[in-house]
Amino acid sequence: MCGISNKFKNMYKTSYFITTPIFYVNANPHIGHLYSALIADASARFQKLCNPSINVIFSTGTDEHGLKVQRAAEANKVSVENYCQNISNYYETTFRKFNISHSSFIRTTSKKHNVSVQHFWKRLQPHIKKGKYNGWYCTADETFLSEDQIEIINGMRVSKESGRPVEWTEEDNYKFDLRPFKEKLVDWLNHQERIKPKIFHDILLREINYLYEISLSRPKHRVNWGLTVPGDDTQTIYVWLDALVNYLTISGYPEIKMWPPDVHICGKDILKFHGIYWPIFLLAAGLKLPKQIFVHSHWKVNDEKMSKTKGNVVDPIEASHLYTESGLRYFLLREGTAHSDGNYSDLKIRRILNAELADTMGNLLNRCCGKAINPNMIYPDLDSIAIEKLLLDSKFKELNTRLNILSNTVGNHYEELNFYKGIDEIIATLQCCNRFFEYNKPWQLAKNDAIKLSCVLHITLETLRISALALQPIIPALTNKILNKLNVKSRNWNHVTPSWINKDQYDCPKYINKENNILFKKLVIN
Template sequence: MNAGISARLITTPIYYANGPPHIGHLYSTVLADAFHRYQRLLGRKSILTTGTDEHGSKIQKKAMDTQQDPRVYVNHISSQYRALFEECQIDFQDFIRTTDSSHLETVQQTWSKMSENGFISKKQHSGWYCLPDEAFVPEDQTELVNGNMRTSKESGHPLEWTEEDNYTFSVCQFQETIHKWLKDNRIVKPHLFMGSLDSLFSSPIPDLSLSRPTSRVSWGIPVPQDPTQTIYVWFDALLNYLTMGQKHNIWPADVHVVGKDILKFHAIYFPAFLLANDLALPKRIFCHSHWTVDHKKMSKSLNNVVDPRQAMSITGPEGLRYYLLRQGVPGYDNNFDEDKLVHYFNQELADTLGNLLSRCTGAKLNPEQIRKPVNQELLDLALLSPLARKIVESQERLPNQVTECFEEFNFYQGITAIMDLLRATNTFVHEEQPWKMKDNPSRRDLVIHLSLESLRIAGILLQPIIPGISSNLLNKLNVTNRLWSGVTETGKEPVPLKMDGAVLVQKIK
């Protein structure tokens, strides 16, 4: 694989196919998609991958409980993820499934190389095993509940003492290298998540069990030359990135987008696997927090898991995309609220954005049906109005401001800045009342075309967030250069508006 100088590999986690997608899965994917779209608008080649993790004991049990063949079961679940992502305009170039034959080949080749190099050995492994997490949990990460039940401190799931023969991998031999790499390069963003990792590096990291007896877990990739063992599902799953990198000839990944509950696997175990194979480490791991409902963690037992399709039935896919990126603060847990979902859709997309476009492109205010460049003549007029001057300054400042936000995945801050400009522009139109300026066409031109310039800039900058709505807006304004660099290209000649009377965003009643 090449070094990926001219291309970027952006990945989502691959989602465990033991149930349908929920709002947290979609949030991870929309975050990665927005960053991927932003990269492409910068003129860079970007590859976005996503997919489903389809092996392991939980899926084996689910298939058994529903009296289905495991492959039939995962086919059904995987298709739900793919359909949701397509409906939400996720611009993925590849959708990997860990049951793909190409991935099986990558996993077994990687295993064989690590085994030949002496990094994997078979021995009796004993410890506290968590079936829901499909992992052994170190003693110091367990606790007794009600005096007699051992549970995982991290997940709260029950544990059982297990002794079995399997293959193990010594993580601690790479521990110092990985910790230094994480700290020196500030790999994990936001940096506040490094605290949880630092505590794990404070003592030797235990050996990682890399296989399970086939008698207990048969649904998975067999260990090469040992049919009595099945490869550990996390080893299998993490190597999906390598499968995708090899396929697209890009490595290392530019960024892995992950939830905070799986940060350890991506920041410790996966780098250890790569080091054991003499492969370059990822450039960035972007970690986000969880979504809650009524400030409580989503869980099936509480019956509060948010179905994305239910939310989409209210606002449509783009309304949900907008809400997740507008409301979601990656470093902190976010509370899902249907009232806010509707509020942002109506107040910001329908009113602030949609109504401004309708006003400024209507035949009454814009009888010529054109968009004029903001030339020096209009700028001279703008200096006479404090609010117009403020809007011009904001238009000039906004592209760099949004770029800084999007580079760090702070889409919520970028959206806020865009909406601040549009709100100021709406206020300007309301105060100037251009519909009363029949006898002052120069002043009316200032109001209309300065407002259309705000809409043009907003339309370009919002493309990673709401691609469909942005496209319709830019179509109406007849904007041809939609790249990020096009934000500062105001043009020199008037441009005719497209004759499209459709409402940009229909308000929810």
Template sequence: MLRAPRRLPCPPRRAASTGPGPGRRLLLSTPIFYANGPPHIGHLYSALLADALHRYRGLRGAGPGRLSTGTDEHGLKIQQAAAAAGTSPPELCERVSGLFRQALTQAAVSFTDFIRTSEPRHQRAVCHFWGALRDSGALYKGCYEGWYCTPEECFLPESQLAERRDAQGRPCKVSLETGHQVHWTKEENYMFRLSAFRGPLRDWLRDNPQAIAPEPFYRRVLRWLEEEDLPDLSVSRERSRLPWGIPVPSDPTQTIYVWVDALVNYLSVVGYPEGHGQWWPAARHVVGKDILKFHAVYWPALLMAAGLAPPERILVHSHWTVRGQKMSKSLGNVVDPAASMDHYTVDGFRYFLLRQGVPERDCDYYEEKVVKLVNSELADALGGLLNRSTAPSINPSNTYPSFSEACFPKLSDHREANGPGRACAEDYELVASVASLPLQVAAYFEGFQIYKALERVALCVRQSNGFFQRHKPWKLDRTDPGEQRWLDTVLHVTLECLRVYGTLLQPVTPHAAHRLLSRLAVGPEERGLSALTFLPRYHGKPSPFEGRQLGPDTGLLFPRLEMPRRTRADTKELRSPTNGCCK
């Protein structure tokens, strides 16, 4: 029996600054994905959110950054899945972990670290972390009994259970949140003094209102801490029942609880216990709402007990449903990321998930929505504008045309566009919108609202198409010097808008953005946010692009998508009023 300490260690009250900070290190992480089955779009969505944040930070030149992901390979679910598949847990994990690595690589997720909890470096970190918990007095051994949920790998209090009937009609208890059945379990385990950390956790959150985002999830965690029980946490399992896991140091009869094991991965990737000080606690975890309590309550408390500060931020997202239903193998509606990327292209599927996914609420997936969105916003609006403004019939010299200040004079108030130039009020509104776009996008990325950043980009792309259509450059008389100057100015403004969009879309559609910027002859060193000065000639400053030869024409920026073939029954289902939309 471990003796209780007189006082548990008090952690630092405030985590590292959440501000951008030039040159500051930052770890971004996805959850590590449970290796009991292949990836689906929920996994991919987590990874794409983290990847977009990581790529955007690179555009800002904000300092060294890492993006970690990987697979969680221990626990009862893995043990059971391996037995059901007629294989061993290591063989199952090797195969499934490879599927996740392959899917994330195909999706162009720019991870720097892929951690597997079966790796020696991770097991060493977990054992050291356990020792820190033990030495702080945060652990004790006790007999624990309660309702255990195998799929969630945790005990649940009565307040989180409901009465249901199983497949045979017998009464049973299930998890209120997930619907998974629970079973009464009694065993002697090591316990973590979670109840002692209610006050420190509340102080941490109140001192750091940006610690959990979006804000509804922050409020949810505060409610848990203020209104619900916070019983001590069982952090080991009998090894006779669960041999597939990391043994408790100095007690081979016990296996470390899979969630304690898994959460330590965020330290393993930064070199814990020796090298983590350069990175921790400057970490931002991207997680699904179903694992919020593990990351926002258990993990910070464990860190505090081990003498470490909580992570800088926990960024939470909701789930994807498919035609209004939860994804499940039994329904046969699990969306395969690889097949989706093959059909809709990598950039198309990335754009759809990040454009339509709203972290605060669940969103619905169906094929028509993907095709309609990608065709309208990428193929038609963005790709069409690039192709029309660089077409040989419009721009036979294949150059970045000159800007005429006489045609488009700078005004102090765009609402008074009655001057001697040819630009109208809507043209000045476009210039103002695009000029403010980079700062708006920065604010939305920092606020974990990537979908709003893409909404703003899409709105500006529509404005740019309106500008191009309004002035009909294909009808201007090239033999008239005045008309030629105005034609060049219209093209210059259009290409400047496209350069901004291509730069800002790099974290979301990296391949298409690369092709767009290459077509505009924007060099690799000119693609960061520090070089993103929009329309300098409008402000009387030189433009490095004016007169530059455009890059080679690579054809369509984005091909229009076709609907996958469907049966008549599928089509009928698509028309059902139950097919909701997240927005």
């Protein structure tokens, strides 16, 4: 593959295992949940584009046990089973609507998962002891907290991390000491690629200094909606241990088919569970640890934290009625940065979608199909003499340079899950092409220079083809529309190169589909 760096070549593998966290069913999904799924989806799609024969496992699902779910069902006056079914179904509906291409959707209430958890508990048994456990308990977070993890605000003790209230609790349960695994955990974390972005790697290194004994179960009389501890029907398994084992369930545990995962995706609020608890549990069970954990930040709405109290929680399906599924996918992956919180704003969404999907890409495609310059809707062949002359054109030199490295540049960003950086390169290339198109005035060439007009059209259509191919992991439905319009048959990553570089790489289209359709309808800005 021409121009690909060694780092990028390393991604050509025979299998790829990526996971999202499983989402808690105490409420319907919001854009933060969708964003987690989109990162994993874009990554899985990219791996498939690079190697169509690769075996991809992309898992997601719902976490359905615990006190919060129990109380949410009570508040909604339905059985906890029906409540879980309804919310889980809504997640699946949402993911289908946004073309999330997961291979597995796990539910922690499934029999298959119960088998995995029971077996995993038994593997941890040598490290588990029963006894009296006391401490500050946060019901909303379903976790015990140490003194240094809480603070007093307005006379009330709350979790420093979540700001939610805590209460002193004493109970008999099963305990697991994290401290003996500190050295091995540090060895695992010392790999610079282990936790991405680096800001979260540094946070975990600080957290390691505060390992403690944790509770692995809850009394059944207090939390009855959970999996029973093997051999003790008075206790249910801690919801986080139950939830984390979903990754093993997906792999076929206890008979593992593929392990460890290449990437765990998780939000920054659950970093401790994925970056400390989970690797320690795996070490205790004698299993390999995940290759990487990719942590993303949260979404604010108009610069405010999303909350039910404020009434600003954004439902993806409702938002798609305003911006379309492709539009919302594009915005979240375009504006979402892992290292800092994103800001969801109606005005910002409309401006970005209008400027980039409707104008920069959509309008350029429309202009190539205009009757004045392309009445026969052809995808013209490239004249080698005409392109040699164009190489003297500064506008083409810039565009040519961008197109030659786009596969490599965008590919490296996608491989690192920095999709916003890849999109930025693609849009910059399309903007460059718009300048090239405008500079060469094809409406004038149509009157006096048919050969150069064909050359300009070919280069512009090639830019649209290459850009659409590179955007497939981001907006699969919309890029399929563009590629169908251009009659493009070859759609893998090794086709993200211009025809004048890889002349024998693929068959150029001959004609553009004559069906008249708008790529992305411009949104009204009030």
